[in-house]
Amino acid sequence: MPGDSIGHLFRLTTFGESHGPALGAVVEGCPAGMPLSEADLQPDLDRRRPGQSRYTTQRREEDRVRILSGVFEGRTTGTAIGLLIENGDPRSKDYAAIQDLFRPGHADYTYLKKYGLRDYRGGGRSSARETAMRVAGGAIARKLLASVGVRVRGAVIAIGEEGIDRAAWDWDETERNPFFSPDAGAVPRFAALLEEVMRAGDSVGALVEVAAEGVPAGWGEPVFDRLDAALAHALMGINAVKGVEIGDGLAAARAWGSQFADEMAPNPTGGEPLFLANHAGGILGGISSGQTILARLAVKPTSSIRIPRRTVNLQGEAREIVTHGRHDPCVGIRAVPVAEAMMALVLGDFFLQHRARQGFAFD
DSSP: OTTOEEOSSSEEEEEEOTTSSEEEEEEEOOOTTOBOOHHHHHHHHHHHOTTSSTTSOOOOOOOOEEEOSSEETTEEOSSOEEEEEEOOOOOGGGGGGGTTBOOTTSSHHHHHHHHSOOOOSTTGGGSGGGHHHHHHHHHHHHHHHHTTTOEEEEEEEEETTEEOOGGGOOGGGGGTSTTOOSOGGGHHHHHHHHHHHHHTTOOOOEEEEEEEESOOTTOBOSSTTOHHHHHHHHHHTSTTEEEEEETTGGGGGGOOHHHHSOOEEOOTTSSSOEESOOTTTTEETTEEOSSOEEEEEEEOOOSOOSSOEEEEBTTSOEEEEOOOSOOOSOTTTTHHHHHHHHHHHHHHHHHHHHHHTSSOOOO
16 A cells, blocks of 8 residues: 555565564665675564563564565675565454454554555554564665664653653663663663553553764755655654654754754864754754754554543444553553664665765766
8 A cells, every 4th residue: 555665765665464474575775785684684673572571562473584585695686675574473363352343542443434444453554563574674774874884773761751861871771671771770660660550451651762873964855855854754654653853852942042053163183063062963954964863752652451441333332442462561662673773764765865966076
């Protein structure tokens, strides 16, 4: 269906449903000759994989990715790269009791109005299960970006009302705890909150921050294809994301010009000028400035909860619904590798667009 692809020169198309036999993706535009194997993609998928801690859905999926095409003798051929992940633990029967009900907060009603039918088994195409292929495709983009010194990383900076201490930020810590928290001190508070949420059969939202370091100045376009607009589009397209900020984001509305504008100073080494702040999030006029690109995502609470909610059935009659099965108490946790992937996909595309325009010199 329309909307299954993202990107121009570097393009990802995904297919498959949450409870179908498999998920798949096609990556187009990756330059030939880049070393690539399934082992390069698996670490990112393992970070997104369900069932790794008690604070995520207990659906058991190995998420082992297979490369079906576009790689020969360990290097990309320049042709379409086909990827496949088989579904192994769907348990579609968990949804039989609610097949005639609309789940509040889900896409059940809107899918039915658009297509005239819906896949009630876990949401079908609207399920966050689809994001496994975004992560697989994003891993290819990350490897492409690494070849030019760009690194993309993400972290959870708040769960519900509990937040991190930014002064304690440690990127290495994000790989040592189940919350992708950069602050070790926030981990017990996040754990206590989620224990309370799970006991109540409820869910809670989260705030995710993703950063790209090493992006040179000059990527992006000044009008419709602005880099920040493309990032907002990609990040907003992640399941459950209800808000995206670039740099200071909404706080800019409360700032004065003397506070917000990123002042500049000469570089004592004679290189590129120095920025004294990064309120703009590394993008000025839609074009990268050479600073770290920063974005934040507001992820809503998981809609599938065990607390009874009011709804209607297919006939429009009032009903009460309780969603059983295996669901994340905070879907924002596993959104971190997805956000990293989406930022990498956008930056990989803009890198190739920028490179395509640099080969011309006019006397």
